Amino acid sequence: MLRAENITKRFAGVTALENVCLEFQAGKVNAVIGENGAGKSTLMKILSGVYPDYEGRILYKGKTVRFSSPREAQDGGIAIIHQELNLIPYLSITENVFLGRELTTSWGTLDKKAMRARTQQLLDRLKLAVSPDTLVAELKVGQQQVVEIAKALLIDSEVIIMDEPTSAISESEVEVLFSIIADLKKSNKTIVYISHKLDELFKMADRFVVLRDGKSIESGEIRGMTHDDIIRKMVGREVQTIRRQTRIENIKPLLTVKDLCLKHPVRTQENLLKNISFHVDRGEIVGIFGLMGAGRTELLETLFGLHPKRSHGTVFLDERKLTVRKPADAIDAGLALVPEDRKKDGLVLGLDVRTNISLTNLKSLEQSGFLNKTKEIALAKKYVADLKIKTSSEKQLAQNLSGGNQQKIVLSKWLATHPKLLMLDEPTRGIDVNAKNEIYKLILQLAGEGMGILVVSSELPEIMAISDRILVMSEGSLTSELSVDASEDEILKAAIPQTI
Amino acid sequence: MQISLQTYRPALLKFQSLIALLILCLTIGLLSDKFFTVANGWNVLRQISVNVCISVGMTLVVLTAGIDLSVGSVLALSGAIAAGLLRNGIELPASNLYIGFTVFGAIVAGLLTGSVLGWFNGWAITRFKLPPFVATLAMLTIARGLTMLWTEGFPITGLGDSFTFLGTGWLLGIPLPVWISGGIVLVVVLLMDQTRFGRYVYAIGGSESAARLSGVNINRIKMLVYTMAGGLAAVGGLLVTSRLDSAQPNAGTSYELDSIAAVVIGGTSLSGGRGSILGTVQGAVIIGVLNNGLVLLNVSPFWQQVVKGIVILLAVIIDKSSSRND
Numbered sequence: 031m032l033r034a035e036n037i038t039k040r041f042a043g044v045t046a047l048e049n050v051c052l053e054f055q056a057g058k059v060n061a062v063i064g065e066n067g068a069g070k071s072t073l074m075k076i077l078s079g080v081y082p083d084y085e086g087r088i089l090y091k092g093k094t095v096r097f098s099s100p101r102e103a104q105d106g107g108i109a110i111i112h113q114e115l116n117l118i119p120y121l122s123i124t125e126n127v128f129l130g131r132e133l134t135t136s137w138g139t140l141d142k143k144a145m146r147a148r149t150q151q152l153l154d155r156l157k158l159a160v161s162p163d164t165l166v167a168e169l170k171v172g173q174q175q176v177v178e179i180a181k182a183l184l185i186d187s188e189v190i191i192m193d194e195p196t197s198a199i200s201e202s203e204v205e206v207l208f209s210i211i212a213d214l215k216k217s218n219k220t221i222v223y224i225s226h227k228l229d230e231l232f233k234m235a236d237r238f239v240v241l242r243d244g245k246s247i248e249s250g251e252i253r254g255m256t257h258d259d260i261i262r263k264m265v266g267r268e269v270q271t272i273r274r275q276t277r278i279e280n281i282k283p284l285l286t287v288k289d290l291c292l293k294h295p296v297r298t299q300e301n302l303l304k305n306i307s308f309h310v311d312r313g314e315i316v317g318i319f320g321l322m323g324a325g326r327t328e329l330l331e332t333l334f335g336l337h338p339k340r341s342h343g344t345v346f347l348d349e350r351k352l353t354v355r356k357p358a359d360a361i362d363a364g365l366a367l368v369p370e371d372r373k374k375d376g377l378v379l380g381l382d383v384r385t386n387i388s389l390t391n392l393k394s395l396e397q398s399g400f401l402n403k404t405k406e407i408a409l410a411k412k413y414v415a416d417l418k419i420k421t422s423s424e425k426q427l428a429q430n431l432s433g434g435n436q437q438k439i440v441l442s443k444w445l446a447t448h449p450k451l452l453m454l455d456e457p458t459r460g461i462d463v464n465a466k467n468e469i470y471k472l473i474l475q476l477a478g479e480g481m482g483i484l485v486v487s488s489e490l491p492e493i494m495a496i497s498d499r500i501l502v503m504s505e506g507s508l509t510s511e512l513s514v515d516a517s518e519d520e521i522l523k524a525a526i527p528q529t530i
Numbered sequence: 531m532q533i534s535l536q537t538y539r540p541a542l543l544k545f546q547s548l549i550a551l552l553i554l555c556l557t558i559g560l561l562s563d564k565f566f567t568v569a570n571g572w573n574v575l576r577q578i579s580v581n582v583c584i585s586v587g588m589t590l591v592v593l594t595a596g597i598d599l600s601v602g603s604v605l606a607l608s609g610a611i612a613a614g615l616l617r618n619g620i621e622l623p624a625s626n627l628y629i630g631f632t633v634f635g636a637i638v639a640g641l642l643t644g645s646v647l648g649w650f651n652g653w654a655i656t657r658f659k660l661p662p663f664v665a666t667l668a669m670l671t672i673a674r675g676l677t678m679l680w681t682e683g684f685p686i687t688g689l690g691d692s693f694t695f696l697g698t699g700w701l702l703g704i705p706l707p708v709w710i711s712g713g714i715v716l717v718v719v720l721l722m723d724q725t726r727f728g729r730y731v732y733a734i735g736g737s738e739s740a741a742r743l744s745g746v747n748i749n750r751i752k753m754l755v756y757t758m759a760g761g762l763a764a765v766g767g768l769l770v771t772s773r774l775d776s777a778q779p780n781a782g783t784s785y786e787l788d789s790i791a792a793v794v795i796g797g798t799s800l801s802g803g804r805g806s807i808l809g810t811v812q813g814a815v816i817i818g819v820l821n822n823g824l825v826l827l828n829v830s831p832f833w834q835q836v837v838k839g840i841v842i843l844l845a846v847i848i849d850k851s852s853s854r855n856d
Contacts, residue, residue, distance in 0.1 A: 334743070336742075336743075356745075356747070357742060357743055357744070357745045358745035358746075358747060360745075361744075361745040362745075367743060369743055374737060374739055374740065375737070375739045375740050375743050376740060376743075377737070377740055378732070378733050378736035378737045378740050378741065378803065379736065379737065380736045380803045380804050381732060381733065381736055381803075385729065385732070385733075388729075389729065389733055389740075389741070389744045389746075390744045390745060392726040392729055392730075393726065396725075396726060399725060400720075400724045400725060401724055401725060401726065401729070403724075443744065
């Protein structure tokens, strides 16, 4: 039905996909499996017309196609249901289903009756028992997903791509989704199903394709495969080691966390963090691995005082109990957080390098109410030199620097607070290899000087390369604590959610 | 080409309104011989001093990516409170108590009124996460209504020479309102450039989440900013009231628009984080010179409004195109 031949896609020096070849068959559920960053979403974006620029060719129903926009792909019969749903909350189901494809009467006005009737048919077929006039905002996430599927069916899509469809819905909704998928299969649709929940795939999928590091590794029938087979195919690469050889053992703990919980902002009976307990020693690098949505970022944010009202638990730093109500408390106590979204949360892009570096530290640069600019410039210059930040001067705007150098500014502003514990969330995301290695070296050096380091990453090689100890999170719980000698299989097994 | 634009853009951005002002002055000067006179110069500066006071506060608010629509009404109420207390004092009928106010006391009361209203804006915005547009729109009506109640719809006049000196007097050959607005500009420029507070204002406007993660107390800074905007509107109110020797119930109507215009023409981005007090002062001077010039050239007041609107449009278009390559 849909074949990709030798697809290669590059982003500014990074190869996201390399010679990917695969085939999706009609009337089957075709699973795409791979770690975070394996290239799954890039591939789907190419298939659905979001990225028209790529090398290689796509064969659809035997003909070469190249979609230049999502609309063109939809008209051709390929629909994608994104992880974040693309519905407009304050329009009704009918209005959403027909958005951009409204039916009109011979007068040129909207043919509301016909659209409503057609929507009703689709909802009946998908067994969603709500009125087509219901506002999408009033639907549960699972029901909204069904509306997305209705949209795909309206335009007679032959291929329906689902990106992590079960990541945000409840168990009973998953059952409904699966029965819909089974129906679609019967009517000979091609389902492309992306998920890292292996249990689901064994239940649902007919065929699989494994992507790893942007390459298609293997494909075939899922029957006869075991969990371990699949995990081995997902991982299968040698680990590079930058790991430290020497480490002082058994120093007293720097950070101790006991029973940390965080409630979901809306569904308050649900916990995003479930009784998390762990510790970090002085001079120790603890890596936290987990798949998307495991609660890694939330853990760091909670420790840093971003969710004081929704969280509870006890935290000790240097054997003193911490009460962190806001980031300022965390900073005073000696915590620092390099956030995941560098451009939004890490930096003020429109301000210069100097102002960004000093932002966390202005109190110490104050003299009788006024900022001491000489001191401030000296501080910025020191870090620009120490971290080898490539910038024309400390007066350059942060937005004009490369990703790696921006990340070094974020590190600088936190190092300037002389933290006891440095928390890093995806510290090398979107950064080139050289800057990556420099940042690893810096992390090792800081740990060597006695700083505690907590690194969150979704890149296994990164976690394995720099950590002294690895914690694995899955669905808000700490599922495993592993030594650095653990195999990739072990880590990934602990990270994959067990519930469906 | 790319490189030279990058290098000169900061300079161009900094001086774009100054360049516009120069061109404007030269044009008007060529068309009218009354423009380049000392008397007219002081006249323009005195006329804009009220807008400068308000616009300095507005700049702070806009830099945090907010807006304050209530400044005109706050100006009116502050002026009216000061005038009313000065003229009539407070009588407490229950205890037969009468409290009279000196000029100083009345001024303090006026300033306090503005600051409290501004504080209330900030409280509503930070406590209930209201959009600043909505919170200050509500305050616009509330303060106007309170002004009507306080004045019972009539001007309060006969405030005495020592009070009217504030708006009409001269000191060392310079009109007093110019001293006052100039002093305010100086203090706030220092505040923005040399203190933690100023940095935090820019950081909040540039990226509120980054500022929060850096330990900045967002709510406290915003409260301060709105309180200052209210207090500065009150200064404007005292100047207006004192110059006219009268607190008009409808004083300051649509002043918020003039001050937003000054801020925007001065190159401050309405999405926050970028701009300066001195830019705003230039914006206010441009509007003042434009008004003055159009009057000198006998342009109809209706056309004056059209021209002012076009200038605002042009200013924003230039601002947009100069920041597009970011």
